[in-house]
Amino acid sequence: MDRETVERVARIAHLKLTEEELEGYSRDLSEILEYFKVLDEAPGSEEFGFNPVEISDVLREDEPRMETDPADLLRDMRTYEDYVRGPRLT
């Protein structure tokens, strides 16, 4: 994977890489993707799922419930009047 592609992928993934990291990941990922070419000759399958076993939807009654005290969840968060603080949108 060339440096430009690594840079583009890193931007999408919200990662800022140093020159040394760009160099290293470009080399590593090229080697890994070269090895992955073996998949091109692998047989495909018409049917496939997103999990290795059958799974079911689990639904419950639409009733409010409180299993965890919100104060416990807020305990370690940087908050202002019980709102989580984050960067500005603009």
Place this chain on the structure above:
Amino acid sequence: MTSLASVNGRYRMFRSFIESIDEDAPFHFSAKDNLTSSAFETCAGSRVLEGYRPAFDAAPISRLSDIGGQLLGKTNMDEFGFGTFSANSAYGIPLNPFDTERACGGSSGGAACAAAVLDGHVALGVSTGGSISCPASFCGVFGITPTYGRVSRYGLIDYANSLDKPGILSARAADLSRYLPVISGRDPRDPTSCMQPDLVLTGRKLRSVAVPETALEGLSRDVESAFRTAIGTLEGMGVEVETVDMPTLRYAMPAYYILATSEASTNLARYGGMRYGPQDGDLALRFDDYFTDFRSRYFGDEAKRRILLGTFTRMVGFRDRYYTKALQVREVVINDYRRVLDDHDAVLAPTMPFVAPRFDDISRMSALDSYKADYLTVPANLAGMPHLSVPCGYDGGGMPIGMQLVADHWCEDVLLSAALDWEKGFDVRRPEVME
């Protein structure tokens, strides 16, 4: 009871541990540090989560606590499970109790170390691509990875949702039979656990195993020799052993790494320096820059590599070639196992191609070298099939060697019986524990 502080000073298996052991507790256990626990910080080996104290216990921890077990501590691991040697840990790299210049394996390395060192200890581990079998093999203990969905993932910090499986490591085979049923079962908080048949232990005996031809390729001489001796022992126990062709196994490693990193790259998107972990970012930064700055500072090297790989393989233009093909290959591998398991109780192979490597050798391995080392453990994990690693020999230096049995979905019963029977005839060595 061994002093935890003393033994941890020697082997670094724990990220954190209790100060006072209840000697009257029916049993003691540890949990890999990607299982949430209200009693300890939970960081999954990552600085991204430093300081995170969950408000609840993961399901497997609750279930062991409910029957009286005392949680001794949280065990060190590769960051989010990203590794084969537990060397990618931000909080301490566990040292192999048979030779402290060697790795414990990964990513449940601390768990395997605790199981090997502490008497009567039950260690909760988690496997995504071999993270229970590999360290069990390197540390000379038993490790059961159940069928995907057998044990609830509620409270597990996700690596790859379609692959993660909590399980158990112990120096005693009987502990696997005793405690796997306790942590198993349907849990509406994890829908993937809700279609499972009951885990009923009938004592079904191992009668016949299939050894894939490829399982004997690329092994170190000691591992090959120990494995061949173990096959002879199994035959002496009345188990029929047949060599079979499983042509799709060679595709499992790339398919696994594509699915695992694809899922990991989306799971790790949640770590942005808000809500948990360090929250020391500069709020004056632009919105995207805030998250980029945080993630770049706190994710480790291997985490970044896997985020990049997983993001790339899901991108428009590459998705069909990599991600969709990997999903198809998983189905093909499952069908290959099923074909063989129609005629056999389990598929047998060495667990790892070599004994626990030295840390200086690990430092010279490329990322791909490290991924390739997983070629024996990855196929069963990709297929979501239950598997068991048992000690089966020792090399000339006394380092443990393991072999792995893979059974069909939901057939843990035959694996647990096999562990008990194997233990009766094989002299399992314990490390000489230094404090």
